Amino acid sequence: MRSGEATKKKIKTAALTLFVERGVDASGMRDIAKASDITEGAIYRHFKSKDELVWRLFADNFEHFATELNKLQQAEGSTAAKLEAMIQGFCRFYDDDEILFRFLLLVQHGQLSKVTDDMASPIEVVKGVIQSGIDTGEIVYTDATEVTAWVLGIVLQTATFQIYGRLQGPMAGRAVHLSSACLDVVGL
Amino acid sequence: MRSGEATKKKIKTAALTLFVERGVDASGMRDIAKASDITEGAIYRHFKSKDELVWRLFADNFEHFATELNKLQQAEGSTAAKLEAMIQGFCRFYDDDEILFRFLLLVQHGQLSKVTDDMASPIEVVKGVIQSGIDTGEIVYTDATEVTAWVLGIVLQTATFQIYGRLQGPMAGRAVHLSSACLDVVGL
Amino acid sequence: MRSGEATKKKIKTAALTLFVERGVDASGMRDIAKASDITEGAIYRHFKSKDELVWRLFADNFEHFATELNKLQQAEGSTAAKLEAMIQGFCRFYDDDEILFRFLLLVQHGQLSKVTDDMASPIEVVKGVIQSGIDTGEIVYTDATEVTAWVLGIVLQTATFQIYGRLQGPMAGRAVHLSSACLDVVGL
Amino acid sequence: MRSGEATKKKIKTAALTLFVERGVDASGMRDIAKASDITEGAIYRHFKSKDELVWRLFADNFEHFATELNKLQQAEGSTAAKLEAMIQGFCRFYDDDEILFRFLLLVQHGQLSKVTDDMASPIEVVKGVIQSGIDTGEIVYTDATEVTAWVLGIVLQTATFQIYGRLQGPMAGRAVHLSSACLDVVGL
């Protein structure tokens, strides 16, 4: 029997790279197969459709990221510390696998609508922290969603600038700045 | 407006709507023709390819928006006032044509790389204001690009939440909050 | 504008021939296109799927045949005369377009289940004649369906033998024999 | 029955069922393997190709049926008795394994052309009986093939009506009617 899980990994890696380089629609299954060094048909043993491949790539990492953020947040006490920990986690996540991160950002508009309520979501994790900060009185703003958008926006747009080359160097180097910007905007 | 221009406008409107509803790649020229109430072949009298149609839709509005933002900014004196004016403009822009705005957000990843330096860009307008604020000493941060990302992020992510239904009501209603958040983050 | 209805006819003829020669599943849209002297894509302007092409080919002729049989039957008075007229019509139909007839016989197993009650059906026409013969007392058997099977079987199996070369010459030459066999079996 | 033969039988049974339910082309080796509770590759230990599997299923049963019919016919003296015995045998055969019978009817158009002269054929058995009836003067018609078609048609079309649900209950219950219809048509 041939490799198995190894092939699946090869497909994932190749697909991720192509999707980021050319976009999902512009990357054919033929291209992915060629880049994975297997044949088209073989992909379908591991993913039953292109849609499923994209979704697995998105959903698995989306949830994994949410879980990691949640762990980081839970390890801290104050809202400020929670936010700082998440931002640091975010930066590490970005630096560890920029391709993956770019993919997540790239396809979010097409995939976010498929995210179900029972799935772990980074957005909800951040919102949860903000909300608890409001509940404890640490944060004075009352609209958790609005504030969540701000925090998320600051971090994600910085990442976006990084992707487009407007900002350079590791994201980790910006963690301190990002944290202080977020704390400012949250009113901490 | 001559009949030719009217047709062109019909195509643009129909295309914009379809692109936002189904995505660019999932919207065929056949669909666009049908929605524009003209024939497939006739589209090519107005746009020489689908790519050009997408690009015109993006670039024209992108530059138009930049120009408008620039006018608003120039009418003000202080950096704080400039930022506030731009944020208000942004909210108006969004409320006036949500479809258009969603389109811009949707396709940016595919089109931004085609934007040339000689094109007016909203990002550059914002960055210009921030930079001048730094130059005059109003803003103490030194990295204009980083701060631009924050301001942009706050505003764009709020719009994104609006699009996904996480936030409701007109964006104009959030202008004051957005302004204060941005001023906070900029240190004004 | 190119041909239009002429192309549709070309496709039908080519498809019919291929389906009969190689079978439906063994005939690809590519083959049909080649045989029609047009391209694959062009077929889809006229038939929205291969299934629809097969169905149209079957259903249109199936109903047309039913209608013709019905006319022939209505022109006669006695049950015997009706049966004879239908059998003659059947033979003419076969001789006029053997390919078409073979197609109908070939695909019936796959298509018959899609025939709806509101569609004209040769089987129902024959059964109607038998039933009315029973009602008037001309036929003494009481199970119209069973007798219909016999009549149909005699005629169709003769055609099948013709197709496989077991019997030769025009079907019309067998009309008299077929009629007398059917009248025998019906008890007239 | 060795384990190899048992597996072969499982494959045959599963394939037969699938072929009848979905059609031969619509039933993949994957499906057959799954339904047989073995793996795809293992099928090829028993049948060297899908074509061969179909052919074995058809040819073996086709010949077996011919042999049985022949035995039944040989046990009788008069042509009428021979026909009656064969019709009874046919009905029993149908009732015993309807799936098998439907399969034979379903694939005949694709397989009949592969039947060689040295193979036992039910058609030839029936034709032999008719021919000998003509030779002995019991039957007055002179074209054995034509009469064979009638007899075959009466029986097979009745079975077809059974398959499509137009007729219900066991075929055995129709044996007497079928016999008298066939004797009528043959002129006995």
Add this chain to the structure above:
DNA sequence: CATGAATGAGGGTTCATTCAT
């Protein structure tokens, strides 16, 4: 010897674009 991953050719279908009318 059985397994099931991999092959590779082909399946039906869609689509941006061209062009005869």
Add this chain to the structure above:
DNA sequence: TATGAATGAACCCTCATTCAT
């Protein structure tokens, strides 16, 4: 000029079959 039929390449996917394990 506007039309929509035709093009032809590419799309995603399935399949019978092979073969490393």
